Amino acid sequence: MKKAILMMTFGSPEEISFEGVAEFFTNIRRGVRPQDHEIQTLYDNYVRIGGTPLQRITREEVALVRERIGEEYGIYFANKFSRPFIPGVIKQMETDGVEECICLILEPHYSFYSVMGYEKFLESQQIRF
Numbered sequence: 553m554k555k556a557i558l559m560m561t562f563g564s565p566e567e568i569s570f571e572g573v574a575e576f577f578t579n580i581r582r583g584v585r586p587q588d589h590e591i592q593t594l595y596d597n598y599v600r601i602g603g604t605p606l607q608r609i610t611r612e613e614v615a616l617v618r619e620r621i622g623e624e625y626g627i628y629f630a631n632k633f634s635r636p637f638i639p640g641v642i643k644q645m646e647t648d649g650v651e652e653c654i655c656l657i658l659e660p661h662y663s664f665y666s667v668m669g670y671e672k673f674l675e676s677q678q679i680r681f
Contacts, residue, residue, distance in 0.1 A: 556626035556650040559614055560638060560670055561658040563631030564606040568598045579633040607634075610658060626650060632673060 565576040573595045578585045586594070598604065610629060618627040626648060630641035645653065659666040 553651045554626065554649045555624070555652045555654075556628055556645055556648075557617065557621075557654045557656055558628045558630060558641065558645070559610070559617065559656045559658055560630050560632065561606065561610050562666075563634030564604040565598065566607070566634055568595070568603040570595050573598060576634055613658065625654075632670070638674070 563576065563579075565572040570591060574585060574591045577591065577594060585591075614627060614629045621627075626645070628641050628645055630636050630638040632638060655670070657667050657670050
C-alpha cells in the first residue's frame with residue numbers, strides 16, 4: 553500500500569505584483585475579484601513588509617520532511633488558495649497510486665477556520681480523505 557503525507561497551507565501570492573496579489577485574493581474570495589483600489593492596498597502592504605516568505609518556508613519544511621521520511625511515505629505539498637492547489641495535488645496523488653494519506657495542516661494556531669476549515673474545503677471539492 554502506497555502511503556503519503558499531504559502538507560497543506562493557506563497559500564500566498566505567487567509573486568508580489570498587482571496581478572499576483574489580485575489572483576490570490578480572488579481565490580480567497582471564491583472567484584470574486586476585489587476592486588482595483590482594494591488590490592492596490594493589499595499589494596502596497598505586501599511591498600511594505602517585503603513580500604511573504606510563506607511559500608519558501610513551506611517548501612523548506614517539505615524538503616526536511618521528505619529528507620527524514622521520504623522513503624516510507626510520498627511527501628506532497630498543496631495550498632488552499634494558491635498554486636499548487638489542493639485538488640490538483642490530490643489528483644496527482646491518485647495518479648501516483650497513493651492509497652492512504654496523512655493530512656498535515658501547517659497553520660500557526662487552531663481554530664475552526666484555520667484547521668477544521670480544511671476538512672470543509674476538501675468536502676466542498678468532493679475530495680474524500
